[in-house]
Amino acid sequence: MPRNHFRGGVHPKEEKKWTDHKPIEDMPLPKQVVIPLLQHIGAPGECLVQKGESVRTGQPLSKSSKFVSIPVHASITGKVAAVESRPHPLGASLLSVVIEGDGTENWVEGNERGDDWQHLSGEEIRNRIRDAGIAGMGGASFPTHVKITPPPGKPIRTLILNGAECEPFLTADHRLMLEKADEILAGLKILMKVLDVQRAVIGIERNKPDAISLMRSKTGGDRIIEVLPLHVKYPQGGEKQLIKAATGLEVPSGGLPMDVGCLVQNVGTAFSIHEAVCFRKPLIERIVTVTGPGIAEPKNLRVRIGTLFSDLIAFCGGYTDETVKVVHGGPMMGIAQYTDGVPVLKGTSGVLVLNGKSGGTKPESPCISCARCVDICPMNLMPNRIAGLVEHGRWEDARRIGLTDCIECGSCGYICPAKRNLVHYIKLGKALLTESVRDQQPTDGGKK
Amino acid sequence: MEGKNKLNKFLISVSPHVQDHDSIRRIMISVILALLPAGIFSVYLFGLHALYVILLSIASAVLTEWACLKVMKRPLTLDDGSAVLTGLLLAYNVPAEVPLWLPVVGSAAGILLGKMVFGGIGYNPMNPALIGRAFLMASWPVHMTIFRTPPGAGTISGIEAVTQATPLQVFKASRLIVLNASQHGTDQVTQSTLSISQLYSSLEKLFFGYRGGCIGETSVLLLLIGALFLISKRIIGWKIPFSYLGTVAVLSWIFAGTDGRMFSGNPLFHMFSGGLILGAFYMATDMVTTPVTYKGRLLFGMGCGAITMIIRLWGGYPEGVSYAILLMNLTTPLLDRVTQPRVFGGR
Numbered sequence: 001m002p003r004n005h006f007r008g009g010v011h012p013k014e015e016k017k018w019t020d021h022k023p024i025e026d027m028p029l030p031k032q033v034v035i036p037l038l039q040h041i042g043a044p045g046e047c048l049v050q051k052g053e054s055v056r057t058g059q060p061l062s063k064s065s066k067f068v069s070i071p072v073h074a075s076i077t078g079k080v081a082a083v084e085s086r087p088h089p090l091g092a093s094l095l096s097v098v099i100e101g102d103g104t105e106n107w108v109e110g111n112e113r114g115d116d117w118q119h120l121s122g123e124e125i126r127n128r129i130r131d132a133g134i135a136g137m138g139g140a141s142f143p144t145h146v147k148i149t150p151p152p153g154k155p156i157r158t159l160i161l162n163g164a165e166c167e168p169f170l171t172a173d174h175r176l177m178l179e180k181a182d183e184i185l186a187g188l189k190i191l192m193k194v195l196d197v198q199r200a201v202i203g204i205e206r207n208k209p210d211a212i213s214l215m216r217s218k219t220g221g222d223r224i225i226e227v228l229p230l231h232v233k234y235p236q237g238g239e240k241q242l243i244k245a246a247t248g249l250e251v252p253s254g255g256l257p258m259d260v261g262c263l264v265q266n267v268g269t270a271f272s273i274h275e276a277v278c279f280r281k282p283l284i285e286r287i288v289t290v291t292g293p294g295i296a297e298p299k300n301l302r303v304r305i306g307t308l309f310s311d312l313i314a315f316c317g318g319y320t321d322e323t324v325k326v327v328h329g330g331p332m333m334g335i336a337q338y339t340d341g342v343p344v345l346k347g348t349s350g351v352l353v354l355n356g357k358s359g360g361t362k363p364e365s366p367c368i369s370c371a372r373c374v375d376i377c378p379m380n381l382m383p384n385r386i387a388g389l390v391e392h393g394r395w396e397d398a399r400r401i402g403l404t405d406c407i408e409c410g411s412c413g414y415i416c417p418a419k420r421n422l423v424h425y426i427k428l429g430k431a432l433l434t435e436s437v438r439d440q441q442p443t444d445g446g447k448k
Numbered sequence: 449m450e451g452k453n454k455l456n457k458f459l460i461s462v463s464p465h466v467q468d469h470d471s472i473r474r475i476m477i478s479v480i481l482a483l484l485p486a487g488i489f490s491v492y493l494f495g496l497h498a499l500y501v502i503l504l505s506i507a508s509a510v511l512t513e514w515a516c517l518k519v520m521k522r523p524l525t526l527d528d529g530s531a532v533l534t535g536l537l538l539a540y541n542v543p544a545e546v547p548l549w550l551p552v553v554g555s556a557a558g559i560l561l562g563k564m565v566f567g568g569i570g571y572n573p574m575n576p577a578l579i580g581r582a583f584l585m586a587s588w589p590v591h592m593t594i595f596r597t598p599p600g601a602g603t604i605s606g607i608e609a610v611t612q613a614t615p616l617q618v619f620k621a622s623r624l625i626v627l628n629a630s631q632h633g634t635d636q637v638t639q640s641t642l643s644i645s646q647l648y649s650s651l652e653k654l655f656f657g658y659r660g661g662c663i664g665e666t667s668v669l670l671l672l673i674g675a676l677f678l679i680s681k682r683i684i685g686w687k688i689p690f691s692y693l694g695t696v697a698v699l700s701w702i703f704a705g706t707d708g709r710m711f712s713g714n715p716l717f718h719m720f721s722g723g724l725i726l727g728a729f730y731m732a733t734d735m736v737t738t739p740v741t742y743k744g745r746l747l748f749g750m751g752c753g754a755i756t757m758i759i760r761l762w763g764g765y766p767e768g769v770s771y772a773i774l775l776m777n778l779t780t781p782l783l784d785r786v787t788q789p790r791v792f793g794g795r
Contacts, residue, residue, distance in 0.1 A: 007792075012466050168466065240792065253793040324459045331465040338460055354465060361461045365472055365528070366570030371685075371740035379792040384740060385784070402791045410464035417470045418570070424462040 006241040008378040009233040010411045012168050012332065014207060018291045018298040020171045024179055026302045027315055029101055033075050033306030034086050034343040035061060036096040040135035041142045042068035049097060053080045058108040058282050060133075061097045070133045070143045075284035075304035076101040089309075089328035089342040090335060096343070099306070114278045117186075122194045125277050132276030133283045133346070138162055138173075138237070138266030139329060141347035144273065147265075148194050150258045156195045157261035160246050161188055161270060163204040163211060164230055164237030167330025170350040172287040173267050175300045177204070177211040180271055181218050187270030188225065190277050195263060200225045201246045202267075207232045234332060235409040239264050241378050253405050268349070283346055290316045294323040294353035309340040309351055320355060327352040332410040365418040373412035373422060379405050383412035387422045390429035395436070398429050406430075472569070475735075476529030478683050482674030483536055483730060489670050490663045494544035494596070498663050502539040505551035509535030512556040516564035530569050534558055537577035540664020540726060541770065542584065545596045550584060557583040574777040575734050578770045585770075593617075595660035614660045615647050615721045620766035622647075626708050644706040647717060654720040665723040675729035684733040687745040688752075692728040693719055695753025703761055724756065727769035737777040743787035744780075751776045 038044035045062030049055060055074040062071050078101040086096040117125065130145035150156055161184070165173040177184060192200055202219075204212050206229045219225045230236050230245055240251045242264060249260040257263055265273075268286060275281040284305050291298040296317025303312065309326060313319060327334035328342070330350055344351075373383040381402045389398040403426065412422040491499045513531040517524050535555045542551055558580025563572045585592050595614050613621070622640035629637045653659055657667030665671075678684045697715035704713030719725070732738065732752050739748050752772045759768025 010468075012464075012468075244792075250793045253791055253795075255793065325461075325465060326458050327465055331463075333463050334465060335463065336458065336460045336465065338458055340458070352465070358466070361459065362467070362471075365525070366568070368472055368475075368570045368735045369738070369740055370475070370735040371745075374740045374789070375742075380789045380794075381791060382740065382784075382788060401788060402794075405791050405793070408463075413462070414464045414466060415468050415470075417468070417472050417475055419467065419471070421462050423464065427462065 004228065004230065004245050006233075006236075006244040006378055007380065008376045008411070009235060009241070010376050010414050011232070012234055012414055014232070015168045015291075015331075016171050016174070016207065018169065018171075019289050019300050020174055020208075022171075022175070022298070022300050024175050024287055024300045024302050027304075027307065027312070029076055029103070029105065030304060030307045030311050031101050032081070032308070033099050033101070033304055034096045034308060035072050035075065035099065035306040036086065036088050036094045036343065036345070037062050037072055038088075038094055039072060039141060039305075039345045039347065040070055041140065042066070042070070042146075044095070045069055045071050047083055047095070047097065049080050049083065051080055051082055054078070055080060055099060056106045056108045058110065058284060060131075060282070068143055068146050070130060070135060070145070071282075072097075072133055072305075073282040073284050074099055075306050077104050077106040078102045087339055087342045089337060089345060089348065110280045112279065115280075117190050117193075117277050120277065122196075125190060125194050128277050128280060129273055132272070132281065134269065134272050134276055135283075135346050136266055137268035137272065137286060137347060137349070139333065139347050139349060141345070144265070144269060147263065148191060150195075150263070154258040155261060156197050156258060156263045157199065158247055158263075159188070159192055159195060159197045159200040160242060160262060160264045161200065161202040161267055162237055162239075162242055162264050163202055163208070163215075163267045164242060165208070166205060166232075166234045166237040167332055167334075167350070168234070169291050169352055170289045170330045171291070171300055172289045172349050174208050174211055175289075176271060176287050177208070177267055178214060181214050183274045184267050184270045185215075185218055185225070186278070187272070187274035188265075190273055191263075191265060191270065192224075197263075198224060202227045203230050203236075203242050203246050204228070205230045205232045205236055234411060234414075235378055235407070238378060238407055238409055240407065253402075286344070286346065286348065288312065288344055288348055289350040290353075291350060292327075292353040292355075293358050294320055294325070294355040296320055303344050305346060306343045309337065309342055309344070312344070312351055313340060313353065319353065322356040323353055324356050325352075325354040327354065332414065333408065362419040364420055367418055367420055370417055372415045372417065376411050376415050378409060378411060379407055381406060383422045383426065384420075386429065387420065387425035390425040390432070395429040395432045399433055403429050403433065472528045472530070475683055476533050478678060478681055479730065480529065480533055480536060482678045483540070483664065483671075485670040485674060486657075486664050486667050486726075487536070487540065489657060489667045490540075490544065493657065493666065494663065498544040500548055501542065501544065501546060501551045501663060502536065504548055505539035505542075505555045506532055506535035508552040508555035509538065509559050512559040513564065513568075516560065517568070520564070520568070522568065525569065528569060531559060534563070534576045534580075537575075537664075537731060538580045541577060541581040541662050541723065542592065543595045543661070544663050545594065546591050550588065550591055553587075554580040554584045556580075570736055572736055573780070574774050575731055575737050578731060578774050578777075581770050582774060595662075614766070615650075615654065615717070616760065616766040618643055619647055619717075619721075620760070623704075623708075623761070626706075629708075641707045648706065648714040651714075651716050651720060654717070662723060662726075665726040668720045668725050671725045671729060675725075678729070678733075684729065685745060687742065688732050688738060688749040689728040691746045691749030692732055692752045692756075693724070693749075695750045696724060696757055699753065699757040699761075703757070718757070718760070722760070722767040723769040727756075727773055728752070731770075732773050732776070737780060739780050739783040739787065741784055741787040741789055743789075744783040747783055747787065748776055748780065751779065
């Protein structure tokens, strides 16, 4: 099967120039952080702290006995000001721990010297990753310890490190690869040991030649770890598209990467895994690209989890005139915020600020069947028909032609000359489908 | 800093937050631009009357759409340019000498019966300009089939006249005689075979457009230049025009021999004559009324080619492009359904 290629995709303006040359800058400790108990896919943990309690940096704030769950940690030292519902960047308000910092940095005990991970068992490594609260940092935020525990009978043959960073504007992964290549590679090797894989591929889009050559020089002569330059095409970093490009294999519809013996981890996650396993450092900070034409001074920042967007934006010089949109994530899949009082999550790769010119919405016209969405859909779907069916309340029919296969990459909405909100109809269809399945279950459980 | 966004109010919309610059309006304007050279050539060839036909046809289309939108209480979306394009295409589909009321009626019928009754842009099952043309063909067939010889075009069939048959009309008449040789005198049959051979060797005039015909269809060269522009801008795809022309080429080579023998036809004559180039690149590619899938588009073009040649060779009309496209338009929903691409990771 042909490698290094997936069908479809679009070429939005890259817009990386705002920040790709700017080294990662440490953002000063924020005065306040808001840490939602749920920042991953799965169950939230139970809150361990109460209002008024003092917390130290790195101290767990929640715990859970469920497998698909991870704790969150205090990202600054100070007092718990509140445990209450706060706006969450991914949607509704959720229970969060609000910490007022005292300006000092008082860590819970870690291991600053660093452990030699080679001697640790797979079990021990997984536990450390779980206790550090690590979830995928590329956006989906699935708990990492679950992902690296494939069921028996599903061996992983290829580990793929995702350094594609195909979303326009974002440069967090790019900068991390340039500045922390050794740590990322150490994280990769830890993962290889846990999964017992003999082969790894680091996929990086060709628009980051410096990262490609650096990774190549670090892995020089290594036949086990391959650095694979990828076409600059969105969504090259989509899990299924990346696997196709790296191995030629297609993850089956409704299946998981492990069904084709693959596992994908983001480079940022690999970095945090190294920190967690060697230094027992919980995931309390990450790299965030604060960028876009609506921000005075775009930057790549090392930020404590829970820092409010408003603080990030102020640190980057504030809004320029006519700021209209604040987006959690990149422009293709990110979520527009109604307030900048939302916190940075473990999965926050960027904060995009758009102005009137770049972020305005255009009126929707009827579909003219130009077929562009069909031509470019990286999942080979017919977004025009799926959206049309959902619009007419026929989401069950939409499911039959692939509604649930959609990865919501946004390519169709990007290319549509009629400016149709295709992704909206698809998300709506999925929500209605879930709802109707839930409603039917008691009486209709036997039916497929 | 707070002053820059005083209300702290942000715009909420679903992703993606960046969009391609192309719009329906830009698509329509590009197609109109691509069609202009052929129209200008027509005015040069047939005189100012052709220009009046074009202008009246466009005005009628726009006015009809405006009136319909008013009655339907819809937002006035005339600036999308689609009505202008329909009017232009209708004008390109009538002979240059028609009375001036004819394009007015044709455009109005096309917009009203072909587009607005279905709900306007995006909802019409068939090409509105071709509906207008079919309406005119059915109502005023004489006006629609008399073609004047363009001044300076000379003759193609060897007969000097002010009104002259189009190459396809000559072909049709001659072929009927050749196919039914037993009912005609030997001289007549020989003469007809000669006529077809002459047609087949006069490709140059066809290519540059010095021949009788509808306003916009004559200059193959200029239509192809416009089509290249549209393909390079990715406004039209190659699949429908190429499968359409390819099918016509193969079928005409097989079945359209000068003396009725198989495998001796001239594909280029059939590709360059009539409205095929105009139809294949500008009407069979109409987005709304054609399939969206890869295979669907190939099948659509092949179907158009087959119906065109069936009408031209065995049907009642000398020309079959407009009916071929209209008939295939009706198969579009079915074609899309049966050619749905295999979902990524699916069986």
